Amino acid sequence: MTNKNNLVITIGRQYGSGGRITGKNLAKELGIHFYDEEILKLTSEKSAIGETFFRLADEKAGNNILYKILDHVKPQLRKPSLDGNMVSPENLFRFQSEVIRSLAEEESACIIAGRCADYILSEAEMENVTLVRLFVYADMPTRIQRVMEVDKVDVKEAVRRIKKIDKERKDYYFYYAGKDWMDMTNYDLAINTSEIDLEQTAEVIKDYLRLKGYQPEEIAGSEKSEEEKESKP
Amino acid sequence: MTNKNNLVITIGRQYGSGGRITGKNLAKELGIHFYDEEILKLTSEKSAIGETFFRLADEKAGNNILYKILDHVKPQLRKPSLDGNMVSPENLFRFQSEVIRSLAEEESACIIAGRCADYILSEAEMENVTLVRLFVYADMPTRIQRVMEVDKVDVKEAVRRIKKIDKERKDYYFYYAGKDWMDMTNYDLAINTSEIDLEQTAEVIKDYLRLKGYQPEEIAGSEKSEEEKESKP
Numbered sequence: 001m002t003n004k005n006n007l008v009i010t011i012g013r014q015y016g017s018g019g020r021i022t023g024k025n026l027a028k029e030l031g032i033h034f035y036d037e038e039i040l041k042l043t044s045e046k047s048a049i050g051e052t053f054f055r056l057a058d059e060k061a062g063n064n065i066l067y068k069i070l071d072h073v074k075p076q077l078r079k080p081s082l083d084g085n086m087v088s089p090e091n092l093f094r095f096q097s098e099v100i101r102s103l104a105e106e107e108s109a110c111i112i113a114g115r116c117a118d119y120i121l122s123e124a125e126m127e128n129v130t131l132v133r134l135f136v137y138a139d140m141p142t143r144i145q146r147v148m149e150v151d152k153v154d155v156k157e158a159v160r161r162i163k164k165i166d167k168e169r170k171d172y173y174f175y176y177a178g179k180d181w182m183d184m185t186n187y188d189l190a191i192n193t194s195e196i197d198l199e200q201t202a203e204v205i206k207d208y209l210r211l212k213g214y215q216p217e218e219i220a221g222s223e224k225s226e227e228e229k230e231s232k233p
Numbered sequence: 234m235t236n237k238n239n240l241v242i243t244i245g246r247q248y249g250s251g252g253r254i255t256g257k258n259l260a261k262e263l264g265i266h267f268y269d270e271e272i273l274k275l276t277s278e279k280s281a282i283g284e285t286f287f288r289l290a291d292e293k294a295g296n297n298i299l300y301k302i303l304d305h306v307k308p309q310l311r312k313p314s315l316d317g318n319m320v321s322p323e324n325l326f327r328f329q330s331e332v333i334r335s336l337a338e339e340e341s342a343c344i345i346a347g348r349c350a351d352y353i354l355s356e357a358e359m360e361n362v363t364l365v366r367l368f369v370y371a372d373m374p375t376r377i378q379r380v381m382e383v384d385k386v387d388v389k390e391a392v393r394r395i396k397k398i399d400k401e402r403k404d405y406y407f408y409y410a411g412k413d414w415m416d417m418t419n420y421d422l423a424i425n426t427s428e429i430d431l432e433q434t435a436e437v438i439k440d441y442l443r444l445k446g447y448q449p450e451e452i453a454g455s456e457k458s459e460e461e462k463e464s465k466p
Contacts, residue, residue, distance in 0.1 A: 182417065
C-alpha cells in the first residue's frame with residue numbers, strides 16, 4: 001500500500017441507488033470488511049444489548065475484530081457518566097460511534113454504509129485514518145426500477161419504500177450530525193448511478209482510491225500478510 | 234473515440250473551488266474548447282448585441298465554430314415571435330441557450346463552465362450528445378485559500394467574493410432552471426476539492442470519461458483528423 005494510513009470508505013446512499021450493493025461487492029473484491037446500516041442498526045432497534053452483541057458477532061462470523069471492539073467499548077457503555085438510560089437512542093448512537101471509531105482504528109481498510117459514519121469519523125479527526133466519504137444517488141425512475149427488481153415489489157410499493165427509507169435516513173442524519181444528509185459538502189465524492197451501472201460505479205470509486213494513494217489490488221495487502229505470518233510456524 | 238456521440242462536459246462550481254481552472258486546464262490537455270461563464274456572460278451584460286458577437290468571436294480567435302453558430306442563431310433572435318425586448322435577460326438567456334445547444338451539436342467535444350449548461354442540455358435531450366454534468370465544490374477554508382492566492386486579496390475580501398458570487402450563481406440557476414444549484418441530483422458527479430488538488434480533480438474527471446467510453450487521448454481525435462484532411466491538397 002502506497003499510503004500507510006488505515007483506509008475507511010463511508011457510503012451514504014439513497015434507497016434504490018445501488019450504493020449498498022456497490023459497497024458490498026467492492027469490499028468483497030478488495031478483500032476487506034463491509035459494515036452496513038442494517039447490521040449496525042440492530043443496536044438501536046434491540047433493547048437487549050447483550051443479545052444484539054451476539055447477533056452482531058454472529059452475522060459477521062469469523063470477524064474477530066468485532067469481538068475485540070465489543071470488549072473495548074462495553075465498559076464505556078456501563079460508565080455512570082453516560083446517560084442513565086442505557087438503551088436510549090442517544091446512548092446507542094454513542095455506542096455505535098465507539099464501534100465505528102474502533103473499526104477505523106483497527107482495520108487496515110473497510111467500508112461502512114450509512115450510520116453517520118462519515119460524520120462520526122470526520123469529527124474524530126484520526127491522524128492514522130484516511131477517510132473517503134462517498135454518497136451514491138440516482139434519479140427516481142432508476143431507483144424505482146432497482147427497488148422493483150431487488151425487493152420484488154410493484155411500482156407503488158417501490159415508491160413508498162424509497163420515500164419512507166430516505167426520510168428515515170435524512171431524519172437520522174439530521175438528528176445526530178445536525179446536517180442535511182443530501183448536502184454534497186458532507187462528502188468527498190457524490191456519484192449519480194442513473195447513467196452508469198453498478199460495476200462502473202465501483203470503478204469510479206477504485207479510480208478515486210488510486211488517486212488517494214491506495215492501489216485496489218493492494219488494499220487488503222497488510223491484512224493478508226498478517227494472516228500469512230500467523231499461519232507460519 | 235470509442236463512443237461516437239459528441240461529448241459535452243458541463244462544470245458547475247463554487248467560487249474558489251478550482252472548478253473553472255480544472256476545466257480550462259483539462260480542455261487544453263484534451264485539445265478541446267473551453268467555454269466559461271465570463272465569456273458567455275458578456276451577452277447578458279452588454280445591451281449592444283452586435284458588439285458582443287464580435288467580442289465573443291474576438292476572444293475565441295481562430296474558433297470558427299462560434300462564427301458558424303452566430304450565423305445560425307442571429308435570425309432566430311430577430312424573429313418577432315420572440316419577446317419584443319431583444320435585450321431582456323430572458324431573451325439573452327434564450328440566445329445563450331441556442332449557443333450552448335449549437336456548441337453541443339457542432340463540437341465533437343467541449344467543456345462549458347456554468348450558465349445552466351447542464352440544465353439546458355439535459356432538457357434538449359440531444360441524441361447525438363453525451364452529456365457529463367460535473368459539479369466542483371470545496372470547504373470554506375480551501376476556497377478562501379484559493380481565492381486569496383488567485384485573486385490576490387485578503388481573507389475578508391475572499392469571503393465577500395465567495396458569498397457574493399455563489400449567491401449570484403445560485404439565484405441565476407434557480408431563476409432559469411428552477412432548481413437548487415447545490416442539489417447533487419442535478420449532476421452526474423460532484424467532486425470535493427478540499428482533500429485533492431486540481432490535477433487530481435482533472436484525473437477524477439478523465440477516469441470518469443474513460444468509463445463513459447471516451448479515452449482522454451482520443452477525445453480531440455475526430456477534430457484533428459478533419460484539420461488534417463483540410464490541410465491536404
